[in-house]
Amino acid sequence: MSTPSDTPRLSKRSVVLATGALALLCVLFTLGRPMPAAEHDSYRTRMRQLRVLSAELEQDTLRTHIGLPRVHGSSREGLAALRERVSELRAFPSFLSEQERRTLDEVLDDYLRALADEEALLVHLEEQRARGASEEETTATLRLLLDSPASPEAERLINTYLQLYERALGRAERFRVTLFAVSLLLVAFVLAVLMRLARAGAALNTLNAELERRVEERTAALSTANTELRESEARKAAILESSLDAIISLDEAGRILDFNPAAEHIFRLPRSQALGRDFLSLALAASVKPEQRGPLERALRADAPPGRATRLEVSALRTDGASFPAELTLLRVRGTGPTRFTSYVRDITDRKEVERLKNEFVSTVSHELRTPLTSIRGSLGLLEGGVLGELPAQAQDMVRIARTNTERLIRLINDILDLEKMEAGKLELKLQPVEAPEVIEASFNGLRAMADTARVRLRAESEGAGTVRADRDRLIQVLTNLVSNAIKFSPADSEVEVRAARDARGQVRFSVVDQGPGIPEDKRGRLFGKFQQLDSSDTRSKGGTGLGLAISQAIVEQHGGHIEVHSEPGQGATFTFSLPAVRMGSGTVSRVMDDSRHTILVVTTDLELSGLLRGLLTQEGYRVLRTPSPQEATQLIEVGAPDVLVMDTQWMDGSGMELVRRLREEPRTRELPVLMLAGRSPQEEGLVQPMLVDWMEKPFDEGRFLQALRYAIRRPGKARVLIVDDDVATRQVLRAQLERMGAACFEAEDGESAVALARTTPPDLIVLDVGLPRLDGFEVVDILRQGKGRGTPLIVFTGQELSSVDQTQLTLGLTRHLTKARASEDELLSSVKELLNGLLSRQDEGKEPRKELP
Amino acid sequence: MTIRKVLLVDDEDDIRTIGQLSLSRVGGWQTVLASSGAEAVSKAATEGPDLILLDVMMPGMDGPTTLGKLRAQEATAKTPVIFMTAKIQKQEVARYLELGAVGVIGKPFDPMTLPAEIKRLLPPA
Numbered sequence: 005m006s007t008p009s010d011t012p013r014l015s016k017r018s019v020v021l022a023t024g025a026l027a028l029l030c031v032l033f034t035l036g037r038p039m040p041a042a043e044h045d046s047y048r049t050r051m052r053q054l055r056v057l058s059a060e061l062e063q064d065t066l067r068t069h070i071g072l073p074r075v076h077g078s079s080r081e082g083l084a085a086l087r088e089r090v091s092e093l094r095a096f097p098s099f100l101s102e103q104e105r106r107t108l109d110e111v112l113d114d115y116l117r118a119l120a121d122e123e124a125l126l127v128h129l130e131e132q133r134a135r136g137a138s139e140e141e142t143t144a145t146l147r148l149l150l151d152s153p154a155s156p157e158a159e160r161l162i163n164t165y166l167q168l169y170e171r172a173l174g175r176a177e178r179f180r181v182t183l184f185a186v187s188l189l190l191v192a193f194v195l196a197v198l199m200r201l202a203r204a205g206a207a208l209n210t211l212n213a214e215l216e217r218r219v220e221e222r223t224a225a226l227s228t229a230n231t232e233l234r235e236s237e238a239r240k241a242a243i244l245e246s247s248l249d250a251i252i253s254l255d256e257a258g259r260i261l262d263f264n265p266a267a268e269h270i271f272r273l274p275r276s277q278a279l280g281r282d283f284l285s286l287a288l289a290a291s292v293k294p295e296q297r298g299p300l301e302r303a304l305r306a307d308a309p310p311g312r313a314t315r316l317e318v319s320a321l322r323t324d325g326a327s328f329p330a331e332l333t334l335l336r337v338r339g340t341g342p343t344r345f346t347s348y349v350r351d352i353t354d355r356k357e358v359e360r361l362k363n364e365f366v367s368t369v370s371h372e373l374r375t376p377l378t379s380i381r382g383s384l385g386l387l388e389g390g391v392l393g394e395l396p397a398q399a400q401d402m403v404r405i406a407r408t409n410t411e412r413l414i415r416l417i418n419d420i421l422d423l424e425k426m427e428a429g430k431l432e433l434k435l436q437p438v439e440a441p442e443v444i445e446a447s448f449n450g451l452r453a454m455a456d457t458a459r460v461r462l463r464a465e466s467e468g469a470g471t472v473r474a475d476r477d478r479l480i481q482v483l484t485n486l487v488s489n490a491i492k493f494s495p496a497d498s499e500v501e502v503r504a505a506r507d508a509r510g511q512v513r514f515s516v517v518d519q520g521p522g523i524p525e526d527k528r529g530r531l532f533g534k535f536q537q538l539d540s541s542d543t544r545s546k547g548g549t550g551l552g553l554a555i556s557q558a559i560v561e562q563h564g565g566h567i568e569v570h571s572e573p574g575q576g577a578t579f580t581f582s583l584p585a586v587r588m589g590s591g592t593v594s595r596v597m598d599d600s601r602h603t604i605l606v607v608t609t610d611l612e613l614s615g616l617l618r619g620l621l622t623q624e625g626y627r628v629l630r631t632p633s634p635q636e637a638t639q640l641i642e643v644g645a646p647d648v649l650v651m652d653t654q655w656m657d658g659s660g661m662e663l664v665r666r667l668r669e670e671p672r673t674r675e676l677p678v679l680m681l682a683g684r685s686p687q688e689e690g691l692v693q694p695m696l697v698d699w700m701e702k703p704f705d706e707g708r709f710l711q712a713l714r715y716a717i718r719r720p721g722k723a724r725v726l727i728v729d730d731d732v733a734t735r736q737v738l739r740a741q742l743e744r745m746g747a748a749c750f751e752a753e754d755g756e757s758a759v760a761l762a763r764t765t766p767p768d769l770i771v772l773d774v775g776l777p778r779l780d781g782f783e784v785v786d787i788l789r790q791g792k793g794r795g796t797p798l799i800v801f802t803g804q805e806l807s808s809v810d811q812t813q814l815t816l817g818l819t820r821h822l823t824k825a826r827a828s829e830d831e832l833l834s835s836v837k838e839l840l841n842g843l844l845s846r847q848d849e850g851k852e853p854r855k856e857l858p
Numbered sequence: 859m860t861i862r863k864v865l866l867v868d869d870e871d872d873i874r875t876i877g878q879l880s881l882s883r884v885g886g887w888q889t890v891l892a893s894s895g896a897e898a899v900s901k902a903a904t905e906g907p908d909l910i911l912l913d914v915m916m917p918g919m920d921g922p923t924t925l926g927k928l929r930a931q932e933a934t935a936k937t938p939v940i941f942m943t944a945k946i947q948k949q950e951v952a953r954y955l956e957l958g959a960v961g962v963i964g965k966p967f968d969p970m971t972l973p974a975e976i977k978r979l980l981p982p983a
Contacts, residue, residue: 371915374944375870378966382876389970391883414966611936612929612958619956 022197025190032183043097044169051165054089055158057082058119062153065126069146079126083119086154090116093161097169099176104168111157111164118154125149249350256343258283258304270330270351273323283347289319289327298826303334306343310336320349329356366424370417377417381410419551423534426558433475433562435813437586437786440469440504440512443476447483447502454488459496462487469504471586472512473782473813478559479583485552486516486579493520493577511565511582518578523571531569532557564809586783601627602717602792603645607637607660608652608681617650624710625794634663641673648716652681677716679709711841714795714817718768722748723843725836726767728758728784729801730776734824738771738801741833747840755779762793769839774802774814785814797839801832859938859980863888865907867898867924868942869916876969877911885973895919899927902934909976910934911963914943914954922957929958940979942967 061082064074076082090112096105129145244251250267252260263278271278271287278286284300296318303314313335320330329352337344384407386392388400395403425431444464448455455462472479483502490500498519507513523531534554557567560581571577602625606617609632621628629646631637640646649667653660664680667673718724725747729735732753739749750765752758756778762770770788774781781800788794795817800806803824806814811821820835864887866877874891881889890905892898896919902910910928914921921941928934941954944965951962961979963972 371944374965375873378944379870379872379876381966382873382880382969385969386876386879386883389884391879391969410966610929612926615958616956619952623952 018197018200022194025194029187029190032187040097040099043099047093047097048162048165048169050089050093051158051162054086054093054115055155055162057086057089058153058155058158061086061122062150062155065129065146065149069142083123083126086119087116090119099172100168101172104172108161108165108168111161115154115157115161118152118157121152122149122154249348252283252347252349254283254304254345254347256306258345260286261344267349270320270328270349271322286323287320287330287332287347287349289321291327292318300332300334303336304345308336310338312336317352320351328353363424366420370421373417374414377410377414381407381414384410416551419555423551423555423558426555426562431478431558431562433478433809433812435473435475435563435809437471438474438476438479439471440514441466443474443479444483444502444504444514447480447487450480450484451487451491455491455500458491458494460491460494461499462491463499463501464503465501466504469506469512472583473586473786474563474583475559478562482556482559482581483514483516485556489552490516490518490520490577490579494518495520506585507582509582510585512585513580513582515578515580517576519576522573522575523569523577524573525571528569528571532567562809564807586786601625602647603627603629604648604650604713605629605631605637605640605646606650606652607631607634607663608650609633610652613652613681620706620710625789625792626713634659637663638666641667641676646676648713649676649678650681650713651678679712679716710795710817714768715843718766722746723769723840724765724767725749725840726752726758726761726765726770728752728755728770728776728781729773730754731773734773741829742771742836745833745836747836753777755781755784758784759787762788762796763791766792767796768843769797769799769836770816771799771801771836772814774800774804774806782810782813785816788816799832799835799839801827859908859982861885861887861908861976861980863890863905863907863909864976865890865892865898865902865905865910867892867895867911867916867921868913869893870913873913873965877972880969880972881911884970885976887973895921895924895927898924899931899934902928902937903931906933907937909980910937910939911976912939912941912959914941922954925957925959938980940976 060076061079064076064082065079068074093112094109096108100108125145125148129142129149132142132145244262244264247264247266250270251262251264252267253262255261260278260281260283263273263275265275267273267278268275273286284297284304288297288300296316299314299316300318302308313333315331315333318330318332319327320332321327331348331350331352333348335346337346384403387395388403388407422431441464444466448462448464451462487500487502494500500519501515501517503513503515503517505513532553534551553567560567560583563583565581565583567579567581569577569579604621604626606614606621606628608614608617608630614630614632618628618630629640631640637649637651641649651660651664660680664678667676667678723746725742727735727738727742727749728751729738730753735751735753739751742749747769750761750767752761754777758770758772758776759779761767770793772781772784776784779787781802785798788796793816798814798816798819800811800814800819800821801824802822805823806821814821818839820839822832822835864881864885866874866881866889868874868877871893874893878889878891881887890901890907892901895916898910898912899919912921912924916924919927921943925939925941928937928939938960939958941959941962942965943950943954943962954962960981963975963979967975
């Protein structure tokens, strides 16, 4: 197909040139007319007449001499006539050039000179005749006259003229030839221009035709598109109409633009009433927490990235006031027009109920299965163990088969329960720094017997991998699963290697490499599914449950990682996964390990309470000393130097009170905080309040007890807040705000000094940034959690978006997570107030009780 | 500590039978049986066992409640108790320890190693 640029272009210039050429042709034709023949003829005739007249004059002179009469009149008249003719001949023909005219002029002059000589001789002759001179004298003169007549000069004149004429004729001929050639060229040029014109016209026509064809095509396409659009609209309308999910269009302000029938049904609200209403306030139940509301509000902002869906399970609200579990998806529509959002709401009441029933069923069935299995396993174990007497060899074999299969069934049930728990999101990870080489070794320990039986060597390559943040037991479970799989599929005398190495993204990459048959590509995809062993005979031959990889995947995903498999058939398989590393500046974590503990002495005769307090306090990071007797307590106070004494007076018949009184008298123990737990109020026990730091009636609330303990331990004085941020401006602003609230602030600009400060001056609250030099927020929290900082209230105040896993890791005592850009000042200050719980108003009261002793 | 007499509490007849065989034949201990929490509390008082193996899930009075009662009566306030449970999740183990149990043994147990496991859980004599 030709495009306009291909057609010959007819420029304005070539048209102008062609016109010019035509005009020139006309001029040339005018110039190129034949030589003026008439002019030549008349000039030549006049010259010939001059010659004839000249000859006649000479003839008459001769006739007179021999005595004959003159024929042509007197010689004087003849000479005058000749002179006149000569002057006439000086009007030259037009075709002679200037040079030629001069030549001819000169010849005319020569003739005139000859004529003058002739006249002189004629005058002399007449004079001789008049005086009657002798015959001889006159004949001599006549001879002179006849020797040099003028007529030959006239002949020369004619010849010269004819020569000049010939020359002019030749020149004219050459000019005409040249003219002809130029004309031909011009004609050719004009023809060329005309041809181009014609071709341009033709191209223009083609172009027009093409254009018309295209317009037709486009029109046809447009009409097809219109039809398709109408059909697509109809299909979309059908989807909207028939969808079981509510599909709701929203404008830039989050107001409802469209509301499909499912939405009407789900929200119990007719479309007409829904249009224009604010979607979030209509749809979300009041119980939806701010941390869920936040993401939804962000997804509805005009600067939300289009096409990225925000999906949450929320409690949604029907207009009749009932709330229901819903899966809510919000996304900004791609497009250039005004900002639009689409929301899908799915009522998941049924799904939730099914989930609940399934969980209950699985849990019940598992328990109900375990009870008979316990009996079977137990009976077989006793039989096989020979407790009831030695069995015959065959029977021994049968019992062993029954026992191993029972154990397989038990493993299967355990795996199903595990997986169930993970899928329900009930698996709680206890994240802590874990040494990679150590967990690999731990997983090997459980598998050595298996590896020996299979004659497979186990090898670890984990130098420099360092520490990961993981749940140790779960990580060992994953490695055990992968390594035992590798052993199962390894040929005898081969090797299974576990590698751990730190990668560039600050993660530790674990790889389990075997030399088995490998995994065909088409089967890799379903490898991590449930009960997915590569061929059904594997389960039996390899003794697995078919759930190991699914469980491993779930555990790794819960850690924020992902298991991948690489394999070439016949070349073995490599399973790899990455976990976040604990960053270490030359082993800082081990250097700044915090093993400081507050020691709590618990004095109670109540064994149950004693056990409960031990569990609770140990978990909170305290060291616990326990005794039932006040006497032993006195010794323990001497030796163990506890930070707080917790005393239960219920079954103590006054000896507890006696102990407190004695402590207050001793200078060394005067300041020891005492927390009293009792069945009755202090008044009923007959005790003066100032002797104690706090008093609690049983049964007490754990949270209040732990807080009371923290207050008892803390040094008296204003509420102390440790501000940790590497930005000095942020620290100053926070300090100013907190001091206005009555808190005493101290600052740290990096993780290490934060840990040091928290240890020397235990704060009542830490406000912690995450991105810090030296040790980051995660590491600070990890370290503090190991020691007495464990229960310290914490506000994580960071610019980073924290995932739920991050939030779990960044937790000490009561913890709030606030994002710098989003949390308002009020939010921050109210969190501070909440976490300092009363300390701001108590101020120095803490010191008083120990001063006013009875 | 030295064990001479063990009280095994479980509502399942079969498990009591197997447990008794294991404790007496493998462990060499005198074994007393109870099939409910209430029976356990009274038998513990009269028999004075050195150790109580207590099932968690029992109809009527469950294991933790039984432990509370045992702790409340003078004679058994300090008797070490080991829970036996089919639910063996970490958080649950921690909770039982807080209640004052010295340890937890998961079901199904291996009768041939049960006594050894019990000894491992008890504080050294």
